[in-house]
Amino acid sequence: MNTLEKITKNIESFSKSERKVAEVILASPQTAIHSSIAALAKLADVSEPTVNRFCRRLDTKGFPDFKLHLAQSLANGTPYVNRHVEEDDTPESYTAKIFESSMACLDAARHSLDPLAVNRCVDIMTQAKKLSFFGLGASSAVAHDAMNKFFRFNVPVLCFDDVVMMRMSCIGSSEGDVVVLISHTGRTKALVEIAQLARQNDAIVIGLTAKDSPLARECSLVLSMDVPEDTDVYLPMASRLAQMVLIDVLATGFILRRGGKFRENLKKVKEGIKNSRFDNPHL
Amino acid sequence: MNTLEKITKNIESFSKSERKVAEVILASPQTAIHSSIAALAKLADVSEPTVNRFCRRLDTKGFPDFKLHLAQSLANGTPYVNRHVEEDDTPESYTAKIFESSMACLDAARHSLDPLAVNRCVDIMTQAKKLSFFGLGASSAVAHDAMNKFFRFNVPVLCFDDVVMMRMSCIGSSEGDVVVLISHTGRTKALVEIAQLARQNDAIVIGLTAKDSPLARECSLVLSMDVPEDTDVYLPMASRLAQMVLIDVLATGFILRRGGKFRENLKKVKEGIKNSRFDNPHL
């Protein structure tokens, strides 16, 4: 836990002198981390060992160690925590909260991701004859995005957000085809059926979905992430973000695996769209 | 600047012994902040004053002060900096880099966003008779996502990634209609024309695009973000993420403005899709 919060939370349980120390620190943490134990003791009008005892009470090894902890909690102004939007938030505050929550979720997602699974996934995708990205609802945007990325690699790519099209596509698939199914919950019936269908037609099915979900059970390979979805707002927010970054990761792995000549291809695509644009005077 | 970055950046200008110190610290910053100057000197196989001189070279007052700075840059596990993927990165390292870069970009985007503009944008959107989201290329995924979000609010919403459909839609628009155009660069000719067309037909045009771009000049209101796009990879990555979070922000502002009864509506939508899903045994 954040050291400053910890002080605030425990201030009631402190003794008189320790509370004096706590108040001085809370009043100006920046001063605290740049002072010696003697200076701080003087500011709080207590003895030096009292400051030391205060530090130990907060589970630190001593004053220098305490300063380190304090410095860490002071870094970055605000840490990226999942903060909830309140009814009376100003535009400024809810904007900050949403951005911060998004970052916190990406951080959580990253740590829950299995690099080995990522690697195997890239393996499979680089060897695919055809790549299909399927997603329904909020995940369809992710599927679109994935297509937009992978089509630049000169690989046959498909993308559908329509169950009927998915079915037709799966029936026509054959060995060497890879189907990527995107679903945060992994509980969408239609998509589970698609997974079964794809596998019956010899396609490899990769699931970007929750582990141990019905969908996950039907996939050849699952890439799961634990994203703390903000459930009191009835909108899927962070999950798509994490999925999208995961697509970036897979695309990057793809490029790295296929090597330099494919980077040439990317350049070509980018140059190809140039004359549909206004020139940028700054370039 | 981040202390770790600073060390990396200046490592060339260090002397032999100082470089030894730098390497030991970079190898394990966590060890460094918990060691005394003597311990660190031993690890780097140099004398204690050398470590001290190293600290001063990095604009700190001495070793303890240096540790404080280092601790701050180590806060949050790893600092979110824009790190570039290298040819020989492992799956683990490029995954971490991409997630971190994404978070760093979101952070940058957040700080460059004007809350007043967000507020005005929400104002306009809540009063819209009809909402249209248009995006081409990578931005089309964002437009889709926006539709997916706003349609839950019981507002007429459109979304196109096809220029012809956009044109047709714009021609049919009238006063009170709001068109949101999504383009990272703001230099896509087709979209600039759409902006003009929409305004000729009395629609309000909101641009989620770069400020001072050709598209921005044609919009009634511009929401711009400075996102450090990773230009040596020929893929748009972070910009869509930032745009998507911005959509979340707008949607949230929308809900807050419209009040409680709309939250009921969200609940209904969520319950409506329930029986297309497998039950979650954990709920």
Next chain:
DNA sequence: CTTCCATTTGTCATTTAATGACATAAAAAA
């Protein structure tokens, strides 16, 4: 209201860490 016990707090001594001054070694320039 006193006495006793427990807790808190301060004083002082000791230990440990950090820094400054100087000397030596290494490298670069003459």
Next chain:
DNA sequence: TTTTTTATGTCATTAAATGACAAATGGAAG
């Protein structure tokens, strides 16, 4: 090769932090 400059280490000094112990404070029981 010699000189000069820069880098590095040794040692002494200073400052900071901690431990041990004593004094003071605050309750609780008699």
